[in-house]
Amino acid sequence: MSPKQINSHIPTAYRHFTAEQWARLRADTPIVLSEQEVIEMRGRGEVISLEEVTMIYLPLSRLLNLYVGATQDLHRVTSSFLGRLQPKVPYIIGLAGSVAVGKSTTGRILQALLARWPNHPKVDLVTTDGFLHDNATLKMRGLSDRKGFPESFDQRQLITFLNDVKSGKSNVSAPIYSHQIYDIVPDESKVIDQPDILIVEGLNVLQVPQLREGSDTPPAISDFFDFSIYLDANVQDIEKWYVERILNLRETAFRDPDAFFHGLAKVSEKDAIDFAHRIWKTVNEENLRLNILPTRERAQLILRKNVDHAISDVYLRKL
Template identity: 55%
Template sequence: MDSRTVLNEENRHNAYIEFKRKEWAKLRANVKLTLSEDDIKQLQGINESLSMQEVIDIYLPLSRLLNLYVSARQYRHAVRDKFLNSEHEKVPYIIGVAGSVAVGKSTSARILQALLSRWPEHPKVALVTTDGFLRPNKELVARNLMHKKGFPESFDTKALIDFVAAIKSGQKLITAPLYSHLTYDILPNKSLQFEQPDIVILEGLNVLQTPSVDELDKTFVSDFVDFSIFVDADKGLLKTWYIQRFLKFREGAFTDPNAYFHSYSKMSEKEAVAIASKIWDEINAVNLEKNIRPTRDRANLILQKSINHQVSEVQLRK
């Protein structure tokens, strides 16, 4: 764990404004809910029960805050163009969403995309997951990194940085590779394309990755992120959620003969729990403690989850 990136409790208390759920919910002000029950069902993860109240209490205030940040950035650009007496390429606002495997960061990102795209100031909101920048399995095998999939070294970091740099340069057409959780690999000859978005939500394990002592001169994805969110929960809950998600995949996606983990669908529940627990302890928990959680205290905002994936506390950097 990199001690330079971890705040002790006293420093964190000084660095963040802390809100209990009810306090944060009041900051919604008069923002209207623009999602229906059906919308919310479509947005929730495989192992989550996303409630309308969760969206109202947590994500509507957050969408209001982000709208204010994005509007302020747009105003600054307008001021710059007025000063220079010329117009420059529109530069998208990048929101990073980081956190552990199984914490529900993908669901948070999807909710934010849905809510932010309904604000008239920035209707074009793209969502990109960094999974698409994992190295192909063939390459991971050649590098002896299959057992470290999701660790920083398993990503094509240069390609990811080139991608976010292209966004920030104002490039009109942006292309990102796609990843399949069914085949557990990059999808060949397929990509995600979007043109001049107002906002890009970048979701992934390594969004807030920090440099080690010998990497201080390097560029990182976090250098391009305008506002960062870390979704967090206690380790015990994360392991429980991972196992529950694994069991649901075992009953669903893993039953597909084309699934990379198809053999797991034939296991008994007891065997599946044992293998999921082993994967968590030996891979995901190690990655969490070594590479992911140390980046938490660099986030602009932390969503602290408790039981049932409900956010119990929000911390906003001062």
């Protein structure tokens, strides 16, 4: 959908900024990343530059820093009211969007920028891929072709993880997913130990849980978020980026004999392209249209990308 289509759906809910207008909100926030650091944070096929970091992500880090500071002040006020120090509670940022839209790169850049601010130096990043059911479970449940759909995740485990982190618990473990083996890594985890900020990146993190008759309303993942971001782009552009990613992986990671998709390194480029388009149409695009895109307007901030992967427009929900 175009920015105009966004506005037609929610004409008063968001303030719209072009990239140039948003860049002016940087104020005097200094750039703390080098061009080389930005290059190292890029996802496969992305072309994000230091200029875009300066124009888009520096103002965003400034806004988030102000929000985090206000939340920390509220925490101190609450502790004063209750007459006792409350456990340290991290500020949680949700980051949603389609496969291949650039969530991982955005998460890494925000993590690096936010960690440079003095009042929240400890910033962790977790992807919800680690909370997918393992391949054996997906196969048993007939969900092997639904990986990434809401039903393919262990929602209870993810909610428990977020509840523990938001409760101020220390040393909370998150499982790890490997795109190389296309499965959960056995006996490995990432430990989250009371960060100042936690960024949670995933496809369906803004989705409202399905209600079942006769059962209690389950919590939503987004219930634990203090701020949420949605990365948006035309569906046709995302499909193009997805195919380009597969072709890039075919020449790099998929050449490893242990890679799940090693077979793609052996077929012709045409066959690899046909495979990528087929998976996009039957899995990723369906998931985007049914489950991911409908959650876009639940985000506090929408970052809109154009065909060259650069952010062209920013939509900030009015308070």
